[in-house]
Amino acid sequence: MSEAVVPHPGEDGAQPSRANAGWFRRALDSDIFHSFRRSKLTMLAALITLLFFLIAIFASWLAVQNPFDPSQLQLLNSRIPPLWTADGQSPFLLGTDEQGRDVLSGILYGLRISLAVGVLGVVFSGLLGIGLGLVAGYFGGPVDSVIMRIADVQLTFPAILIALLVNGVAKSLLGNRLDEWSMLGVLVLAIGLSFWVQYARTVRGSVMVEKSKDYVAAAQLIGLPAPKIMLRHVLPNTTGPILVIATINLALAIITEATLSFLGSGMPDTMPSLGTLIRIGNNYLFAGEWWIVAFPGVALAGLILSINLLGDWLRDALNPKLR
């Protein structure tokens, strides 16, 4: 509806610049942006999410120590409570844990790991799911049946079980060669393999709808190869739902990573993610050293909440029935 803009007279000569400015103006002018502007909560959630990403990216400038470098952890500085309590010590704003790791630095760096695993996991599961969904929807028949039955089987398991399974298999295969970085890779793989189904099903559905439309028939008539039709013509029309799933799955992926790390089969203590920090801190909760677990917990909850709010808003904004 909003595409039907009345052309402005006298702008025909300035084609290239108009295309750029028009893109930006169209974005500002779009329904989505308007709905974004209307919801204060969404704006707050977006701001917080952005903030989390920024502090994760710039963690090394913000943190007082690198918690992944054991030589920077001083055992002498262990178990210091937060700065505002009686025993607090500068520069440890949120206190330190048993190994002398600054809790705030741990959160900043842990956030980096959590977001990296989350984003990479979503990208990986997205690529896998979109690819399989496109193929299934476009070709149909036995190809479709095989892919979708595999998806159905996988849907009967909770994603965390699949992630634990992949994780366990990778651990027994890699065994002693498993260092911190390959652990990160294993987590991305585990999360990617657990979340591809929603993409595949959604994309398949959209593709089956689009497939019968005239523009696809036209593309087929002029003899374009199937991959090109799928990627250039059909896929762009399925981006809306994919975007919604990706946003919600980002939160899920981060939670899954935190769960795996909390259970002790994720990131190791020497390179902690938020989930690992919570697991470590959990052991000192009874002893009254609450800050070791509380702050990573708050950070994780805040991150997940804001991403989920964004995802919810995006789902409503892209749903034509709710407009």
Add this chain to the structure above:
Amino acid sequence: MSVRWSLFAAAAVALVACGLPASAQTLRYANQGELKSLDPYTLKETTTIAHHAHVYEGLTARDKDLKIIPALAESWETLSPTKWRFHLRKGVKFHNGDPFTADDVLFSADRVRAKGSNFLSNVPADAKFAKVDDYTVDVTLDSPNPILISQWDSWFIMDKKWCEENNSVAPTPASATTPSYAALHENGTGPFTIESHQPGVKTVFKVFPDYWRKPEHNLKEIIFTPIGSDATRVAALLSGEVDVIEPVPLQDIQRVNASGIAKVMTAPEIRTIFVGMDESRDELLYSSVKGKNPFKDIRVREAFYKAIDVDLIKTRVMRGMSTPSALMIAPELYPLSKDFVRPKADPDAAKKLLTEAGYPNGFEVTMDCPNDRYVNDAAICQAVVGMLARIGVKVNLLAQPKAQYFAKVLKPGGYQTSLFLLGWTPATSDSHNVLHDILGCRDDPKDSTRGEANLGGYCNKEVDALTDKILVEPDTAKRDQLIKQAYEITIKDYAYIPLHQQPLAWGVSNKVKLTQRADNQVLLYWATKQGE
């Protein structure tokens, strides 16, 4: 009259009937580590041995004060310095009903010394077992061995017939990937049978009604569950979900004692926690240094020793509850311990030593560490990693549950480690065990069990010669001097890096009375529990 009598009798019967089941209790026990194999020759590790001691028995046992007492052997005598005679207990039955006889002892003596057993040094290789009659066994030795039976309390006797019938004649190695029948089932003579065993999940012990000794406990069953997470284990104790936990994390001792529901039994343990280095291979398995082994250079070992600050580990990681140690044995077990003082940590000197040895920028090495075996083990390892990082050594920490850890680093796994954390309690309560099992040369052609737990492969023939003298020296004062000489050599060589003796910390519900033995074996056949 008769009605009254019969009423009385009925009431009495009812009382007895109610009283009996009420007094037989179910005890729930949680440990931080799991019980993997039921085969009593798979893993020589205190917690595992303690589990097995509920279902299996040795010829000897140790009482609450660790003194050797008769068990399956009723008595024994030394016919000559190299010949021992054991009189076996009559009328003892295995759990499946098979009678216990001399054949089972001979069979167990072969099995415990077969390939794959982790208990090789419990029964000397030169000991030859001969059956005199069904209840008498003679043991002949090549040379006198006054401490022959000191480790027989953890050499459990198995049923020959049952092992043969179930294809379990060979012991199950710790590195085995598929469990044998004997690893999943038991057939001992001990006070409890195992009703069900799900490795890593739950093990249910039931009282064995035909046990030969009068029970000191009032239990009908023991339910064991491993709970790896410290906080969850403490919460389980405080909520009454379990009755006994081991260990209580040091940070939670105060809270448990203040709860009014349970108490913590603490005492110094005679276990020494230490760090070891692979000193035997020509090239380390897991290191950035190729073509040579940095740990063969004493200066590198000294640098590691001086980089690790045990006092800081004591105050920060162990909350003041460990005893830093200069020796590989607890002071309770060696009277001359006070002559040894642990030098203070000195990172600057350590850095200098590394530079002299040709590693001015340090090197990279992987450290193996259990995370569910010793008190705060993973935290100690992390602290050590940090201290070594400060002298330029980059340590990659591989902290794993004990099942994987032991399968990798112990003898059956081929000592696959470059740097590790281990704890050792001499099963004989004597220095000879430490000098023989940990500080003795591996691959001694005359003594295949020497250096069995010497994961670092330290070897000094002078120490071995002294150890052999210590074994046969009857004069205590002279013997202590010989031990001192041996320890002095190993300290000069920086053979190992002793850290501390760890504290015992058992969490016990107020409803349960338990005996705490200094070797940290949780033996629930001495437990009594009040009715619910």
